[in-house]
Amino acid sequence: MTSTIDTGRVICALHDLAERPCRAFTLGAGPWPLSGFVVRRGDTIHAYRNRCPHAGHPLNLKPHDFLTPDRSLIVCFSHGALFEIATGYCVDGPCAGQSLEALPVEVIGGHVFLAEGVDPADYE
Ligand code: FES
Secondary structure (H helix, E strand, C coil), X not given: CCCCCCHHHEEEEHHHHCCCCEEEEEECXXXXXXXXXXXXXXXXXEEEECCCCCCCCCCCCCCCCCECCCCCEEXXXXXXXXXXXXXXXXXXXXCCCCECCECCEEEECCEEEECCCCCHHHHC
16 A cells, blocks of 8 residues: 655655754735744644745744744744743743644654644645
């Protein structure tokens, strides 16, 4: 039996998250593809849409840069909002009490995928 991999859902390889534990990705076609990022914490992968609940900006200014220097929190570099890695909940900043939009992902064969059945176009 052969299996097919839906390459349209591949976010990155797990080893891409070895040295730097977070990574931006874009999935989908058209003028507004899904823009997100993943953060690895131990064996767990957390994924969020790259849009801050404060003003809707992307969180990062530099590629793949989403964490505080001590890597304990996600930071939005526009106005400094801080979010828990495990939940996306904003613990400090102009959108305190709001949350990042979580994205369902799964790990298969050493790669991180957008979860099966999730269409990037649903996030336009
Ligand atoms: S857009 Fe993220 S803190 Fe303002």
